[in-house]
Amino acid sequence: MIAPINGIHHVTAISSDAQATFDFYTKILGLRFVKKTVNFDDPSVYHLYFGDVTGKPGTILTFFNWVLPDQKPGAGSIDSMAFSVPLHSISFWKKRLKKHEIFFGETNRFGESVLNFSDASGLSVELVGQESLFDTRPWNQSDVPVDHAIRGFAGVSLIPNDFGRTADFLEKVLLFAPHQKPESDMARFSSGNSFVDVKIQPDSRLARQGNGSIHHVAFRVKDADHQVRWREQLVKKKVNVTPAVERFYFKSIYFNEPGGALFEIATDSPGFLIDQSVEKLGKELTLPPWFESMRSQIEQSLPLLKTESKA
Numbered sequence: 001m002i003a004p005i006n007g008i009h010h011v012t013a014i015s016s017d018a019q020a021t022f023d024f025y026t027k028i029l030g031l032r033f034v035k036k037t038v039n040f041d042d043p044s045v046y047h048l049y050f051g052d053v054t055g056k057p058g059t060i061l062t063f064f065n066w067v068l069p070d071q072k073p074g075a076g077s078i079d080s081m082a083f084s085v086p087l088h089s090i091s092f093w094k095k096r097l098k099k100h101e102i103f104f105g106e107t108n109r110f111g112e113s114v115l116n117f118s119d120a121s122g123l124s125v126e127l128v129g130q131e132s133l134f135d136t137r138p139w140n141q142s143d144v145p146v147d148h149a150i151r152g153f154a155g156v157s158l159i160p161n162d163f164g165r166t167a168d169f170l171e172k173v174l175l176f177a178p179h180q181k182p183e184s185d186m187a188r189f190s191s192g193n194s195f196v197d198v199k200i201q202p203d204s205r206l207a208r209q210g211n212g213s214i215h216h217v218a219f220r221v222k223d224a225d226h227q228v229r230w231r232e233q234l235v236k237k238k239v240n241v242t243p244a245v246e247r248f249y250f251k252s253i254y255f256n257e258p259g260g261a262l263f264e265i266a267t268d269s270p271g272f273l274i275d276q277s278v279e280k281l282g283k284e285l286t287l288p289p290w291f292e293s294m295r296s297q298i299e300q301s302l303p304l305l306k307t308e309s310k311a
């Protein structure tokens with residue numbers, strides 16, 4: 001039998017303002033800036049990576065710095081992303097968000113406390129209070145104490161075009177475990193430490209992708225062999241999946257789930273230490289070998305980004 005997919009690898013979003021995004025995720029949410037590179041399909045724009053100390057799979061949030069009109073929420077999208085924080089840290093985060101004048105809502109979902117708010121581009125972000133399930137190393141050089149720091153991704157929420165088909169796909173194709181008790185407007189599926197919440201919103205208009213959208217969510221497999229097995233599984237189930245694509249820090253395959261959202265399956269290896277030491281992560285522009293000869297043109301086309309966190 002094929003080894004299961006092991007939860008979320010990374011979440012990739014779109015932001016028109018690289019500086020505001022950098023400041024929000026490093027200075028307010030306390031993530032480490034792990035990698036400054038370019039979109040490998042469009043090297044004229046940044047691809048920025050945030051995460052824990054080493055950018056461990058499950059902690060990685062990435063942004064394509066495309067200048068686009070604001071997104072419109074709706075069906076066929078990944079509607080929000082949720083980070084895990086320790087259960088005892090919810091009151092810390094409420095105070096911190098207030099201090100930074102970030103308006104937030106508070107709710108309870110599947111028995112967990114959830115704070116929800118928007119980032120600098122209007123992207124919907126959640127913090128979920130959880131007993132520690134995460135073997136990650138939060139960044140210790142922000143002013144968020146490590147004891148309260150974000151541990152990694154708790155999950156994502158989808159608004160599908162067709163709830164039934166998405167639910168079936170998650171359970172029967174990706175083999176995610178359905179939560180025993182769906183809530184009135186939502187069902188939960190689990191993979192590794194991660195949840196995928198599927199919202200039931202039958203009358204939603206279609207989402208429009210733009211500034212503040214989540215572009216895709218990637219799920220984890222161990223290595224290229226494990227990915228090949230999952231690709232075969234998807235092909236067998238008639239899913240239109242891409243060949244494996246070389247992303248230098250990992251290998252990826254992509255496909256749309258039937259409700260419209262873009263999914264990826266990415267390998268844990270080789271990871272972000274392939275071209276920088278732990279100390280140097282995020283400190284200079286890194287390029288994959290096939291772009292090195294174009295470095296000076298690429299650098300000239302990118303906007304200024306101030307990444308010194310201790311100014």
Ligand code: ZN
Nearest residue numbers: 012216218264
């Ligand atoms: Zn990706």
